[in-house]
Amino acid sequence: MKVLLADDHSIVLDGLRRIIEDCEDMEVLAEASDGTRALEAALKTRPDVAVIDISMPDIDGLELINRLLSHYPDLPIVVLTVHEDRQYMYRAVQAGAMGYITKRSASEQLVQALRKVQSGKRFFPEEVAEALALHLSRKGSEEDLPGSLSMRELQVLRQLAMGSTNQEIAESYNISVKTVDTHRQRILKKLGLRNNADISRFAHEHNII
């Protein structure tokens, strides 16, 4: 597997290369310290996978994704970021990235992510997967009913649709049972639903699960 690495921090690049080269079936085809070079290298070397830092001087990561995909629509791209902020992930996914990992978890997840995206699947860390799904479903229906729910309400709705009890939801989001119930009541009112079965059907209809 030929990998293109783009990161403006050489020290990080070193680390990443080492991780990749530890795998026998992977090689770092090219390294770039900024977006422009990364694009040039990609055009020259035709990598199998591109690993891109989302914040880089000159062309930033999101722009670089756009440009790479405009040349190679099928190029799997894994976005790498030092930011914990999920906004970056949402933007990267919207831009067309197939995978997303934070740099600090690169040692554990990079190889896994590379393999996954190379095989045509998406890779996201488990802890953000649900948030991403909910975010996307909300974005996809801005004028629609799910758009009227807050993020937390969407989470509660999804959990309820999957059959979780209030207690379980409270524990998983670290909030009180009473709050979960408040959310549930508001969801029912906002969406004009009556019970959990309605909620389940609504979630399926709107691809929230």
Add this chain to the structure above:
Amino acid sequence: MRLRRILILFAVQTVILVCIGGYLYYTSMKDAALEEAERRLRTTATNVSRDLHRYLTQFEQPVRALAGMRETQHALAGDDPGALREANRMLDHYTSAFGVSVCYIMGPSGRTIASSNRDEPDSFVGQDFGFRPYFRKAISGQPHVYLALGTTSEERGAYSSHPVYSDETGKIIGVAVMKASVEYVETKLLSVDKGTFLVRDPQGVIFISNRQDWLYKSTADLTEQDRRAIEKSQQFGDGPWPWIEWDIDGNRVESPESNIYLASTRSLPSFPGWELVYMRSRQKILNSVQQPFVRILGPLVAGLCILIGLYVFFLYTRAEQELSRRRKAEQDLRKSERDYRYLYHNTPAMLHSIDTDYRMIQVSDFWLEATGYTREEVLGRNLTVFLTPDSKKYAENTILPYFFRTGFCRDVPYRLIKKDGSTMDILLTCNAILDEHGEISRTLAVSVDVTERKKEQEELERAKEKLSQYSRQLERLVNQRTQEFTGILKYTPALIYLKNTDGTYRLINDRFREILSLQGQDVYGRTDDDILPPDFAAQISQNDRHVLQTHAAFRFTERLELADGIHVYLSIKFPIYSEEGQINALCGILTDITELQRVQNRLRNLSRNIIADQEREREAISRELHDELGQMLTALRMDCVWLASYLLDKEETAWKRATTMRDHIDKTLDDVSRMSHELRPGVLDDLGLIDAVESLISDYEQRTEMAYIFEHHDVPELPKTESTAVYRIVQEALTNSVRHSRATQVSVSMHREDGHLHVHVRDNGLGLPGDQEAQGFGITGMQERAYIVGGELRMERAPGGGTSVICRVPLVEAPDSGAHTNPEQGERL
């Protein structure tokens, strides 16, 4: 009533008098009428007796002619039938020619030989009338007229006889007779007058009368002897010639029915002892007088009575009117007298009267009440007794002489001594009352107690004095204030003007004059266009109009270009009201804020720069932390992980150290990341405001139990300063909601409108606390943030509870002057 009775009495008297007069007149009329009647009776009797005599004796001549006729002699001469025939023819002729009953000739024996009625049944021929006196007289040579009833013809007649003399012998050979009927007398002569006629022979037998029942009756009771004599004479038939039972004697006759008749008796000359009696009923005469009298006088009297009645009625009504008028006048007089007396005593004015000796002769109750005297104490005493010595002198020397000269005085100031010894100031007005000679007999004086009034007047004077003092003081105060204000106007750096509502100036202060280079000029009545530069005039005029139209005070920003550049003025303009509440002037105070604004702008820029620098600094540090330290730590971690995996199974102690090191690095990375984020969220710089706010809200969602809704629409990319400001404002607002509101829901909305970004953060919590606590809500900080980017922010109670933070940030760079106020519209104060 009495009048009516008098008038009725008068009317009755008048009527009685009229009646008496009428009666007297009537009786005198009656006597006169009776006298006249008697006179006429006598005259008529005379006339009738003359006519009667003439009629009865008229045939004396014709019978003499008849006796003289040849035929008469011839007839008497022999038995010659021819001569007899001739004589008869002649007799016929005489009969018809003289209209007598019959003519006949008698022989010497008294036998009738020829007669005009020889062919009648009662023919005289052959009859012997030798017993008749008329024959005897005639045969003895005396013509005679004899009145008698015919023995053959049974007709009354007047027999005229004449002896027939023979021509040859001259002896009496016979008698010629003409008999005339006396009925003619009754029908013609005696019917000429109303009344009763009768002709009687010397015995009283009535031979002719217009009363047929009296014929052949007697006016005297005949004796048997008389009766026989008459019977023998055959003059009046066979009798018995009864008495008519009337005593016809003298000129007054009474009928058996006691009716009185007036009578007149005349003897007939040719018939000795025969009399004509003419009688008229006295009653009839009286009637003939009475009737016309009643006919004429009756209506006259009645009319007179009616006239009198009407006149009396007229008089009565006139008198009644007059009386009622008098009564009314009398009543009025009494009433006015009563009123006068009532007024005199009850009018709340002091009235009194004095006579020419100044003695009090009348005084009103009120006068007594006011002075305290009793009427007995006052009446009869001299007026001057009741006056103080001064007033007394004044009265005696001046007023009283003057008054008795002119009869009038007015508002004489006297001072009276009251019963209790105190004095009373009065004003006396007096009129003289004149007697019938036009001399002053007494007075009528009205006095007004002016003690109180005088006191009040004095008090009024004092009050006036006080008032004038006060007003002088006020004037002084006003002057002082005016001085002060003039000073203020003169030395204030502000421009001040006062304008009329029509836009003309009343005054401007010295500073204004100086600016406009109008020193020493009067601006009164001039307009904006007269004294101001055109641009400035337009602004001032427009803003002043606005103030006058809205009746409110306003604050404007006005610009005036002067030699040293444009000056900005903060203008306070307000209407000035008159006492009636009408706007009568407008005042403007213009403060030059050019410098202030310059400083303000500089200050704002400074703040902006400081904050921008601060943000830049934070961003730099944040980036440094992230990009350098963070990357470094990341790389270090990778190495550490690699090292750990390398040492695994080889060197357990070293592996453990390596994993511990990795954990430290992780923790350090967490710290770095948090610090960096807190200093300045990288997402704001990397992804922009919306992502930063999303991230912020996501973060809050994780940390709190509230529901967050973020809506945004058409939000453009903002410059860094603006997006930072908005981000910080939202962050502060959310912090407030979490900390203070106990809200369960927060919504954040952003949208673009009118070239501004509108940000609205609203929760459903407890709402805004009091003003002072609100300061602790970071509102000052938020406003500062907004102010720096030229925006504005306010915090208010949201409808339905909770708190709203509403912020507006201009999307284009605001001009330097952009302050709170819109210079075009002004701000209402």
